[in-house]
Each structure stands twice: as C-alpha cells, then as structure tokens.
Amino acid sequence: MNATMLAGRLDLTTKRFAVEEVPVPEPAANEVLVAVRAAGVCLSDLHLIEGMFTPVYNPSTVVTLGHEVAGVIEAVGAEVPDRLRVGQRVALQAGQACRMCENCSRGRTPCLQVLTRGVDYDGGWAEYTVARHDTVVPIPDSLPFEEAAIIPDAVSTPYAAITTTAQVRVGESAGVWGTGGLGTHGVQILRLVGAAPIIAIDPSTAARERALTFGADVALDPLDPDFPAQLSAATGGQGLDHAFDFAGAGAARVQAVKSLGRNGKLVLVGLTPEQLDVRDSIGFCFAFHQVVGHY
Amino acid sequence: MNATMLAGRLDLTTKRFAVEEVPVPEPAANEVLVAVRAAGVCLSDLHLIEGMFTPVYNPSTVVTLGHEVAGVIEAVGAEVPDRLRVGQRVALQAGQACRMCENCSRGRTPCLQVLTRGVDYDGGWAEYTVARHDTVVPIPDSLPFEEAAIIPDAVSTPYAAITTTAQVRVGESAGVWGTGGLGTHGVQILRLVGAAPIIAIDPSTAARERALTFGADVALDPLDPDFPAQLSAATGGQGLDHAFDFAGAGAARVQAVKSLGRNGKLVLVGLTPEQLDVRDSIGFCFAFHQVVGHY
Amino acid sequence: MNATMLAGRLDLTTKRFAVEEVPVPEPAANEVLVAVRAAGVCLSDLHLIEGMFTPVYNPSTVVTLGHEVAGVIEAVGAEVPDRLRVGQRVALQAGQACRMCENCSRGRTPCLQVLTRGVDYDGGWAEYTVARHDTVVPIPDSLPFEEAAIIPDAVSTPYAAITTTAQVRVGESAGVWGTGGLGTHGVQILRLVGAAPIIAIDPSTAARERALTFGADVALDPLDPDFPAQLSAATGGQGLDHAFDFAGAGAARVQAVKSLGRNGKLVLVGLTPEQLDVRDSIGFCFAFHQVVGHY
Amino acid sequence: MNATMLAGRLDLTTKRFAVEEVPVPEPAANEVLVAVRAAGVCLSDLHLIEGMFTPVYNPSTVVTLGHEVAGVIEAVGAEVPDRLRVGQRVALQAGQACRMCENCSRGRTPCLQVLTRGVDYDGGWAEYTVARHDTVVPIPDSLPFEEAAIIPDAVSTPYAAITTTAQVRVGESAGVWGTGGLGTHGVQILRLVGAAPIIAIDPSTAARERALTFGADVALDPLDPDFPAQLSAATGGQGLDHAFDFAGAGAARVQAVKSLGRNGKLVLVGLTPEQLDVRDSIGFCFAFHQVVGHY
Numbered sequence A, B, C, D: 001m002n003a004t005m006l007a008g009r010l011d012l013t014t015k016r017f018a019v020e021e022v023p024v025p026e027p028a029a030n031e032v033l034v035a036v037r038a039a040g041v042c043l044s045d046l047h048l049i050e051g052m053f054t055p056v057y058n059p060s061t062v063v064t065l066g067h068e069v070a071g072v073i074e075a076v077g078a079e080v081p082d083r084l085r086v087g088q089r090v091a092l093q094a095g096q097a098c099r100m101c102e103n104c105s106r107g108r109t110p111c112l113q114v115l116t117r118g119v120d121y122d123g124g125w126a127e128y129t130v131a132r133h134d135t136v137v138p139i140p141d142s143l144p145f146e147e148a149a150i151i152p153d154a155v156s157t158p159y160a161a162i163t164t165t166a167q168v169r170v171g172e173s174a175g176v177w178g179t180g181g182l183g184t185h186g187v188q189i190l191r192l193v194g195a196a197p198i199i200a201i202d203p204s205t206a207a208r209e210r211a212l213t214f215g216a217d218v219a220l221d222p223l224d225p226d227f228p229a230q231l232s233a234a235t236g237g238q239g240l241d242h243a244f245d246f247a248g249a250g251a252a253r254v255q256a257v258k259s260l261g262r263n264g265k266l267v268l269v270g271l272t273p274e275q276l277d278v279r280d281s282i283g284f285c286f287a288f289h290q291v292v293g294h295y
C-alpha cells in the first residue's frame, strides 16, 4: 500500500473541487480502513459543489466528498469488534451518530446532530477511506460493489420513508410522485411490504414504463388532464392512503394532497427548498390529512 | 306530553332562523325520544346561520339546530337495546355513522360520510329530540346536564385530537395555541394523559391565567418578542413534541411549526378556512416535522 | 329455481349429520341469496360433528354446516346496497358482527360475540345460502370459486394473525410451526409483508419442501436434535421476532418459546385444547417475551 | 476526601457479605465520581446474597452491591459532557448498555446484555461510587435523595411496564396484583397516564387502603370468593384491558388471566421462578389474550 492516494476534495471556502494526491488515512482505534471499490455521485454532492448546501458540523475547510461507498476492509483499529475483519466486503453508512448530543450522551436515539459522510467528515471519493466501526455493514458476495454503494442513500432513504415515517402496511394504497433515482427504489420497497395498489406518477413515459417493470400496478402522467379521474379509479374511489413526493416539486405536492383519501398521508422526501402550501385547510382537517417531512 | 313543542329551526334556503312550534317527533324503532335539558350553542351554529357552512347530507330544506345535547329519555323504540331505559339521564353524540358508505356497509370504521346532529338531521335546540340508540350515552347523576351537553363536541374534539390523532404519550411536551373553549379542555386532557410540560399560548392574560389554573405548567404570550426563547427554555431546548392549533389562525400555525422539536407534530383542530404555509420545507424535512388535520 | 334444495345439516342435539332436502331460503331485506359454487370442509366442521365444539349463539337445534363459501348472487333483498348485484361472483365472510353486543350497539369494533356462518346460523354446504350484505365480498373473474371459498377462513386467519395480531414488519424474522393448511398460507403472507428470514418448521419432509416452494427461506425439522443450533444459525444468533403455532401442539409451543429472541412474540393460532406452559418464567421476563392468542 | 471508604461488598464465590474499607474509586475519562447520599436495599440484593441469582457479566469475584443510588457529583472525568458538573445532585441508572453487543456495536437499541449496577460492576452501597456519564441523571432540589435513589428501579420498572410494554392508554382499565413496593408505584403511574378504572388487588387490608389513597378507584381482596363478580362489576362486565402481576405468585397469574377482557393483556413484572400455566388455551385464543414478560 502506498503512503498517498488520489481523492476528490472540495474546498469549502472557495467551492473549488479537485482530485488531489493526499496521504492515505490511518484508522483510529474504533475505525476500519476501507479500500474503496465503488462510490456513488448524488445530487447532494452537486449541491455541495454549487454551494447550495454547506456542511454544518465539519470543523475543516476542505472535505473529501462521497457518502455512497462500498469496498474491502484493509485494516482494523484496535478496539473494533470481532464482527469486522480484514478482507471483508462492506458498505458504509452515509452518516453516523455524533455521540455528543443530548440524546447520544443519554444512550437514546435518534441522534440530534447526525454527521454525514463526505460532508461533515471525509468520504469515499478516494482510493481509501476510514469508517467508524458502527457504520460498517458486511455485504454478501452476491451483491456487486456498484449496487451496494448506493444502498445507504438512494435505497435507505425511501426504505425509511416507507417503513418508518409512513408506516405503510400491507394492502394500503400508495402513490409515488417522481420515479427517478429514489422513486424507482420506492416502488420496489412498496412492493416488498405489500402495498396495493402502487401507483407511479411521472411525466416521463420512460420513467412510467420502468416503474411498471419494477412493480407498480398503475403508472399515470401527472400532466394528463384526466389524472384525477384516473387516480380515483385506480383506488376504487377511495383516494390514496400514502403519497410520496420524491420529486421535490411544488406542483407535485399540491396534486398529491388532493389525491389523498381519508387519513391519507403525504411524505415529503428529501431536502428541497420548495414551499409547501395547503390551500384548502377545511378539506385537510375534514379528511384528517397529514403531511410529514423525511430526509 | 303535548303534541307540539318549540324548536329553533334554520331555513337552509333563506338562512332565516326562528323558534317555531312543531310536532314532537316520534322515535323510530331504533331511536329514543329525549326530553332536552341542556343544549349548547357552538361557533359552527353561527357559521350555519351565516351561511358559511351548508349541510352536505341533509335532504330537507329546514333543520332544527343543536349538536350539543343532554336530557332524559322519555320513550324508547321497539328495537332499542336494554342498556337504554325511560328516565335515564343521557348525553347525545354530535353525529352518527351513515350506515351506507363503503366502510359502514362493510362493517368497517370510520364512516366516510358522518352525519352531524343539528346539521344533517334535526338536533336539540328543542323541547324534545330523537336520537338513534347508538348515539345515546348514559351519564352519572353527578354530572350536570349543562356540562354533559358540551362533552360530545367541545370536549370530545380536543380529546380525540390529543389521544387519537396526536397519540400524545406520558412525558411528551405539548403546546396549546388558543386556550378558549376547545383549548381549555385541551389543557385538562393533556394533564389527564400525563403530557409534560404543558405550555398554554394565548394573547389574553385572562386566558393564560385560566390555563394555569386548569393544569398548564407554563403560559406564554405569543406576541411577546421573547416568545421563541421562552418556548425553548420551557422545553429544555428540545422544542415541542406536539403543538395544537385550537385558534385556527395562520400566524399561530406559522409560530407553532417553528416551535416543534425533532419529530414534532402540529395538529390543526377544527374547520377554519385559514391557509397553511410551510415556508421552510428543508427545515421541515430535516426535523421530520408533521402537520395533521383534525376536526 | 326449485323450491327445495339439498343441504348438509347437523342435528345439534344428536350430532347426526345428513344431506337433506330443505326449502331454498328467502333472503331478508338486508340479505342476498347465493347459488353456492364451492364450499370448504374445515377441521372445525369435524369438531362440530364430533361434538368437541357446540354453537354458542345458535337458537336452532339443527344447522347447515359450511363457513367457507363462494358462489354467484341469485337474488338481492330490498335494502341491499348498490355495490351488490345479481350475477356477481362473490365469497362470503365466515361470520358476522352480532349488532347487539355492547360494542356493536355503540358503533364500535370488535364485536364481542361474533356469529359464525355454518355454526351460529345456516352455512354453505347447500345449493343455496343467504348472507347478510355486509358479509359478501365480490371476487375477480380470475379467481376460481374453489380458491375463493377458503380465503375467508384458511387464508384470512393467518393473514390477521400475521398482520393484525403479530404486526409483523418488513425485515423481521418469523418461524412457522406446522406448514399444513393454515401454515402454508402463513408462509406466503409472511413473504407478502417482507418478513425475513421465514423459517418453516414441520416434521413432514413433504410439508417442508412445499413451504420452500411457497417462499420459506429455510425449512427445519423440529424433531432434529440439532434444531436449536439450526434455528439460531438461521437468525444470525438473534432468535425469532415472531413465532406462529399453526400446529396446536404443546411440544411445538414449548419449542417455539425457546426459539424467541429479545421481545420475541409467539402467536397461538386457532382453538385447540392444548395447555400452554411457560416453565422458565425468569427467562420469559428477562427477554420480554410475549404469548398472544388468535383465532 | 480520604483515600479509602467503607463499602458493602459481596464475595461472589463464598456469598459472604461484609462492610469493608476499600480505596475510593477513580473515575475514568467517561465517568463521574459520586458521593453517595442514599442507596436502596432491594429484594434482588437479598437474592444475590442468598445465591439465588449470580452475576452473569461480572469478571470480578467480589462486588459492591447497590443499584438504587443517589448523591452528589464529586469529580468529573475528562470526556464527560458539559451537562454534568461537580456539585450536581444526581440519581444513577440501575444499569448500562454494554456497548459491545450486536445492537450496541451497530448503534441500535436495546442492548442485548445490559450490565446491572451493583451486580455486574460495583454499585452504591459505599461512600463513593463511579458512574459512566450516560447513566447519570440530574435531579431537582425539591426531590430528596431518599426518594430519588429508588426511582431507577422501584419506579422505573412499573413505569416501563405500564408505558412501554403494556402501552396503557387513557380510559383503559387496569388491575394491579400486589400493591407492595412496585405495585404502589404502579397505581400512581396508571393514574398519571389516565387509566380507568384502576383496580388494586391485594390480600392485605393495609395494602388495599394505601392503594386507594394513592389513586386506585377500587381495591379488591383476591381471596374473597366473590372476587370474580366484584372484578366484573368494576369493569362494567368487560374484564380488564391490562393486568399487572407485581406479586410474582402463580395464583395471582391464574386469577389475572381469568380477569382479562377481549384483547386483554397480562404483564408479568420482575424475575420470579414461578411457572406460568395457561390452562384454557381455547379461551385464551378466543379472546385474543396476551401474556408479556417484563423486568
């Protein structure tokens, strides 16, 4: 192993991004060193480079990007538990509990100031990266690095939105606005938990067809003037139990609220600056509607 | 018993309200006849008279108002269960399941088109009223009719908002915006379920003092420039687990969303035309906030 | 349509069963008449004939058996909602709410004295049967009557055990003791809701192989001396989140409790006279184990 | 501060208990040193001395007893968060997460091998004790040390049994078998969360009277032949939603299961060797009963 490596680094002051030669990091006692085999590029990375987001908790002025990372354990710190060993294929969680906030210091969850990999500390756009042991997940040999790398973000985000935040149960209906990166996984996860029907909603014909391939029961064009009638027909006139906005667009949100049935819930997924307007407050309360944030 | 009685009737076409002499109603086989001893006047009644609301399911052109009713059973229909007897002191539910909608006709709850007493069918601003047996609740002798009458609306609404919609648990913090009719009961119910701290928020000094008497731990003036710091101090810097808007004012809603802690939930109680704006969608999602309608 | 039909009738006094010629029943105003196309034979039917069970709520001394019924609507009572029409293919629920108990008469669920079809009132071992409209479920043309008939018992029982009583969530482990009639459906429903791993446990090699075909991840022989180690390996050493006893055998229950992980839950499905012994009360409490009844 | 102190120590090999002079412990970087002001004596301590329990995770052959401890912070390790300061009045949790098990090492709860203070590591029957910072809870000046000391065991155990394990909600009925140390607190906590009615069950007249003082609505003698009728009357014929066995006696458990209503739940609280027999498995399943362990 060389003493230096290439890494994709962002200067947080100037927003200048460059691939630079830097020292290979040394794992602390509670960390492992991982030889990176795959690392994803996420819209959030572009937002960081554009300066739309700024790291909140990073004490440094420069950071190695990359929060979607898979690879092979190269070295193990002295205090790392036995479950992790050199040579193991692993994926890395996209962040970690701070261990200092009011919840962490009391042994409670959730952490109130989660640190994000490749944002608040160095990430995986590099030949090597270090990871605190509790953020390292062994993966089976059958799972390619390229697929494993994106699980901790593009899969885990809709997974948590669907299973934890929305608490979707078998037989409940769900509409997915935006079947791109997150939404395509959303359709598959909804199928996994038994949601029915699963309605994919995307203006792109290709996206709708892909969603049907991945398990959607129906795919609708949100720009079709007949959309409300089509949505109603697909739910037997009941409206949706769950709506997921993976698109982050205001028009989608307005349409999604209107598509909800009684006790229906709209989950806003991800961090977009789009404002949320609920114009019909009487209807919202009369139908016991809910809007929930998630990221 | 006379054949006629006085009743407060609203002409739904002309919006003319008058106390008229009408026949005493006869209970159907599944109904009881109740001699009314107390009947509440609710803001919704004024809204009906003003024409702001119109009954959705009432096939008639005139209706006896009054959805907050208590009295004594005067007669019992042939198919009414044994639990109800002549002479019993009772309160009446403010509405009833339709028994015809998709849920009712499948033996499921909730009814999708609940009928409201004094709106969709004749209510209790009258000497006598009839009530379907499943909407009749016996009350103890220790409970005055005047107090019993308002339980099915001004108490049951905050009760359901707190226990069913918000699912407040012991030790969770709660803010109550507006400690008038509903909010005062809200404070007492939050005390009943062990919420802590309970923070009453009202611009009226008298309302704040009353809230403290009824069990609030802290009472704050929402117009005080120092309100955010006071709210933060009252919750140990954590923000609210639950916020209840009993005021129905847009400014209260904006302030309430800002007062939420992580996973915090704002419940909008009642049917007011006020629009809901969530301007900071990023913050909303980052903190997993929720907004829920209730009436 | 003839005035009489053949029906399989049990004399509740003598326990004599016979196929007899009886009048075709007339539907009441809230009932439909169904031409039976398929009716299942259930172990409970044998228990009734053997005299092990006796109907609790049947006022008659003779009953037409059969609580697993599918057919075609032949006639519709005057008060039946529009959703049901002559000629429709339907399955019948295996029972109905009493509409008289404390919960039913207050508009609440569940009914406290559910009446069972073919037990407390005449069932579907007959050419025709009547059904109260809220117990009639239209089925798609693609579903054969033979399969539809058993859904309301052999499928709905494990469905409710898994989704309502046990509240199995995606990614939770589940063991199925007894993969016969109910258990085979249990395996499929566990797959539907995303349980993982699903472990089928049956002494019959054929039953185990069938369970693997139907979606079990692992199939174990409960009589294998190595069973505890195999179960542990299959759950990564964690023990089961959920165990289902579809076998109704005391030995299975003892083994199932021992197989639970922390917070693990054993659901006893069905009405069998087998006693339940928890011999290690300390271990039961230390691991926060649960035992839940279901039928 | 002296270099030595008195401590109540148990030799785990010989079961000999003695008050000995030992060095004052030094807090590690993540610990505080506490000057003990109050320490409770629990039945579990007697069980340890009797040899009925043996520490599972204690690597030492001698241990300072005492898991119910309150005092004043005397010194603070280098890595202890700011929330803890010298001079603060505190109570100590009765145990701590291991930080090594499968859950702890993955940042999940609950810990699968919780370490108990005064059992698996040195406790508070001493002039001074050390405590890991996440197990230290500041207490208000208004709370005496003697009361604070028992909160982490005799109060927290029924609190968690009632709020977390049983999930008691407002308006649900609850029976408390055994209103001694835990049960008396149980009655108060049930009042706190709005349970109704609260039924105290104890053969001791004094215990029953105390329970009524502390908030029970009814107090019954379990040995009264009329007990079943009294229990039924107290619950309006519905049976209990929740039963808590704080007595740890087999007879109480049999009686408690019989007292449950539909969906009723019996929580077994604490570690007692008593066997649990459910003799009427049919009735148990028919009524969807539950038995849950807790300690």
Ligand SMILES: [Zn+2]
Pocket: A042, A043, A044, A045, A067, A153, A154
């Ligand atoms: Zn990302």
Ligand SMILES: [Zn+2]
Pocket: A097, A098, A099, A100, A101, A102, A103, A104, A105, A110, A111, A112, A113, A114
């Ligand atoms: Zn934290």
Ligand SMILES: [Zn+2]
Pocket: B042, B043, B044, B045, B067, B153, B154
């Ligand atoms: Zn009202």
Ligand SMILES: [Zn+2]
Pocket: B043, B046, B047, B050, B052
């Ligand atoms: Zn008005």
Ligand SMILES: [Zn+2]
Pocket: B097, B098, B099, B100, B101, B102, B103, B104, B105, B110, B111, B112, B113, B114
């Ligand atoms: Zn309805």
Ligand SMILES: [Zn+2]
Pocket: C042, C043, C044, C045, C067, C153, C154
């Ligand atoms: Zn059956």
Ligand SMILES: [Zn+2]
Pocket: C097, C098, C099, C100, C101, C102, C103, C104, C105, C110, C111, C112, C113, C114
């Ligand atoms: Zn019933």
Ligand SMILES: [Zn+2]
Pocket: D042, D043, D044, D045, D067, D153, D154
């Ligand atoms: Zn103790």
Ligand SMILES: [Zn+2]
Pocket: D046, D047, D050, D052
């Ligand atoms: Zn003892």
Ligand SMILES: [Zn+2]
Pocket: D097, D098, D099, D100, D101, D102, D103, D104, D105, D110, D111, D112, D113, D114
């Ligand atoms: Zn642990």
